[in-house]
Amino acid sequence: xxxxxxxxxxxxxxxxxxxxxxxxxxxxxxxxxxxxxxxxxxxxxxxxxxxxxxxxxxxxxxxxxxxxxxxxxxxxxxxxxxxxxxxxxxxxxxxxxxxxxxxxxxxxxxxxxxxxxxxxxxxxxxxxxxxxxxxxxxxxxxxxxxxxxxxxxxxxxxxxxxxxxxxxxxxxxxxxxxxxxxxxxxxxxxxxxxxxxxxxxxxxxxxxxxxxxxxxxxxxxxxxxxxxxxxxxxxxxxxxxxxxxxxxxxxxxxxxxxxxxxxxxxxxxxxxxxxxxxxxxxxxxxxxxxxxxxxxxxxxxxxxxxxxxxxxxxxxxxxxxxxxxxxxxxxxxxxxxxxxxxxxxxxxxxxxxxxxxxxxxxxxxxxxxxxxxxxxxxxxxxxxxxxxxxxxxxxxxxxxxxxxxxxxxxxxxxxxxxxxxxxxxxxxxxx
Numbered sequence: 034x035x036x037x038x039x040x041x042x043x044x045x046x047x048x049x050x051x052x053x054x055x056x057x058x059x060x061x062x063x064x065x066x067x068x069x070x071x072x073x074x075x076x077x078x079x080x081x082x083x084x085x086x087x088x089x090x091x092x093x094x095x096x097x098x099x100x101x102x103x104x105x106x107x108x109x110x111x112x113x114x115x116x117x118x119x120x121x122x123x124x125x126x127x128x129x130x131x132x133x134x135x136x137x138x139x140x141x142x143x144x145x146x147x148x149x150x151x152x153x154x155x156x157x158x159x160x161x162x163x164x165x166x167x168x169x170x171x172x173x174x175x176x177x178x179x180x181x182x183x184x185x186x187x188x189x190x191x192x193x194x195x196x197x198x199x200x201x202x203x204x205x206x207x208x209x210x211x212x213x214x215x216x217x218x219x220x221x222x223x224x225x226x227x228x229x230x231x232x233x234x235x236x237x238x239x240x241x242x243x244x245x246x247x248x249x250x251x252x253x254x255x256x257x258x259x260x261x262x263x264x265x266x267x268x269x270x271x272x273x274x275x276x277x278x279x280x281x282x283x284x285x286x287x288x289x290x291x292x293x294x295x296x297x298x299x300x301x302x303x304x305x306x307x308x309x310x311x312x313x314x315x316x317x318x319x320x321x322x323x324x325x326x327x328x329x330x331x332x333x334x335x336x337x338x339x340x341x342x343x344x345x346x347x348x349x350x351x352x353x354x355x356x357x358x359x360x361x362x363x364x365x366x367x368x369x370x371x372x373x374x375x376x377x378x379x380x381x382x383x384x385x386x387x388x389x390x391x392x393x394x395x396x397x398x399x400x401x402x403x404x405x406x407x408x409x410x411x412x413x414x415x416x417x418x419x420x421x422x423x424x425x426x427x428x429x430x431x432x433x434x435x436x437x438x439x440x441x442x443x444x445x446x447x448x449x450x451x452x453x454x455x456x457x458x459x460x461x462x463x464x
Contacts (some may be wrong), residue, residue, distance in 0.1 A: 042079055052177055053189045059123070059170045060193025061200075061224065066130050066163035068201035069095060069137070069221045070156050071138045074118045076206060078152070080143040080264040087149060093456040095157035095163040099405060105398035110251035111389070117238040119394075120171035126166040127229050133159055136224035138215035167463065171401070172394035175385040180452070184334060185325020187381030191319045191374070196314060198225060202308075209303035241391050253444040255392035255399065262389070267445070271455055272388060274441040276411070278335075278380060281343045281434045282373055283412035289417050292349065295424075296357050306359075306366050310431050314367040318374025326378055331386060331453060332446040334379040341444070342376035343435040345369045350428035380404075 062086045071091070078088045113121025137155050142148060170190075178186040201221050209217040260268045293303050326334045348365040355361055384404075388396040419427040446453045 036297040036422045040082070043334075048059075048236070048413065049182060053181065053185055053234040054162055055231060056174050056178070056186045057189035057193040057230050058299055059173065059235075061197045062123075062127055062193075062228040062232075063163070063170055063190075063381070064194040064197025065201055065225050066134065066166070067098075068198055068205070069134055069218065070159045070163065073205045073214075073217060073221065074137075074152070074156060074159055074210075076209065076318060077140075077217075078142050080209075080214065083142055083149065090357040091156055094153065095158050097157070097160040098167070099357070101164040101168055102395070102402045104165070105206070105253070105395040106170070106251035108165070108169055109245045109255075110248050110392040112244075114399060116233065116235075117396050118244075119169055119176060119238060120232055120235055121194070122169040123166065123173065123232050124229065126162055126169065127225055127232060128168065129162050130159070131222045131226040131229070133162060133222075134218055138218040138222075146245055168394050168398050171384075171397040172238045173235075175388045175393040175397055176390045180331075181327060182387070183331070183382035183385050184378050185323040187325025187385070188319045188378045190381065191377050192316055195316050195319070199312060214260060239362050243391060245391065251395065252390075255389075255395040258389050258392055259387075259396060262457065267455045269385040270445055271453070272403050273446055274399075275373075275384070275387075275400050276407050277386055277438040277441065278339060278383070278407075279376065279404065280407045280411050280438065281346060282376065283408045284415045284418075284434060285346050285349065285369070286408075287412050289349070291416070292353070292424055293362065293420070296352070296364060298357070301396065302359065302362070306362055309364060311366045311370045314370035315374040315377075318371035319378050320374075321371075321379035322375030325375070326382060331379070331382055331456075333448060335383060335442055335446050335453075336448055338372075338375045338379040339435065339438060342372040345372040346428055346431045349431075349461070350425055353384070353424040353428060371377045383453065388452055389457045 075088055076199050077093070079085075093144060108122055112118035113125065115121055116124075133155075137159070140148075140155060141153055142152055148362060174186055174190055198206060201224070205217045205221055245254065285440050289309070290303060294300070299307075322334070322338060329337065345368050348368050351437060352361055352365045387400060415427075418430060445455065
């Protein structure tokens with residue numbers, strides 16, 4: 034009997050690691066095309082002496098990442114059945130991404146309008162395919178992970194995503210400097226292609242009991258199911274929580290670099306601390322948050338990580354009051370990035386918990402779109418607030434900005450309960 038129990042325990046751990054490793058690899062597949070279409074392509078255009086004004090317009094090519102919620106219902110309505118309803122689309126999109134990024138190596142950026150038109154078209158097509166992959170990868174992770182693994186799964190996905198950012202954002206430029214820009218794009222394409230076997234071997238999803246049967250159902254059904262499950266009033270409160278939970282984070286991120294520059298730090302120092310130590314601290318915090326989440330559960334993680342992530346904004350307040358120095362900057366950035374890495378693990382787990390497997394592609398895209406409002410509209414006045422308040426009082430305001438989400442947590446995610454009220458609570462593997 035003891036041997037049987039040991040074998041069962043080993044099998045359960047193996048299945049768990051299989052799920053987490055797959056989710057982490059899909060995070061890599063999501064991060065690579067975003068960095069290729071933004072940072073790597075920007076570098077190539079700059080090296081090709083394309084005017085800065087035209088390079089700035091490349092940011093418009095990232096609109097599909099914001100607008101993806103409008104075609105997310107199509108992936109719920111028309112799944113590709115093999116290997117399962119999510120991995121079918123993932124395979125198609127990853128093949129297209131690998132081929133598309135490799136084809137971008139054939140581009141010849143120059144000041145000529147025909148050349149720039151072709152580059153812009155390639156960037157838009159890459160963003161559309163990449164944003165579509167993000168939809169289905171988020172849905173796969175949401176459908177796949179049981180409740181107790183969502184924190185670790187969110188951490189694995191974020192770590193894979195950050196690793197891809199480092200690989201392309203740092204490694205891609207090193208390859209470009211040594212071997213040329215086309216080979217940097219080919220190396221990025223190989224990185225996406227390396228995920229395809231992982232997708233093929235990934236855990237299989239069980240079919241949903243009631244698949245989406247019509248486009249109207251795919252468009253209307255997600256909102257109707259969400260409101261029906263949560264109740265009208267609670268649905269709005271949950272959407273407010275998604276929008277406001279990371280508002281302090283958004284306010285701080287928008288002003289961190291301008292503050293550092295005004296404090297007298299050089300651009301090179303900021304790049305090393307933010308791009309090197311900051312990303313490493315974020316990855317460490319995300320991994321630690323995923324481990325702690327398993328012990329705490331969703332509600333307590335939302336409370337502790339949210340409060341901790343907000344209070345670490347005070348490190349910027351302390352830096353604003355101090356004389357500065359490299360060591361002070363390093364401590365500030367690492368502490369804040371570590372705490373916000375933990376916060377990311379809890380927040381992604383929250384989004385997964387709020388989705389029903391039948392509509393997970395559309396519901397996750399809608400929820401992430403609501404969150405995007407806090408990064409754009411709600412964080413937009415950050416510069417005006419910093420100018421009006423001064424840096425010290427502005428950083429104190431970013432802490433106060435956590436009060437609305439704390440009030441919402443008190444109603445929706447009480448400390449002594451394990452699951453957010455209104456969450457989808459049926460076992461995932463039963464769909």
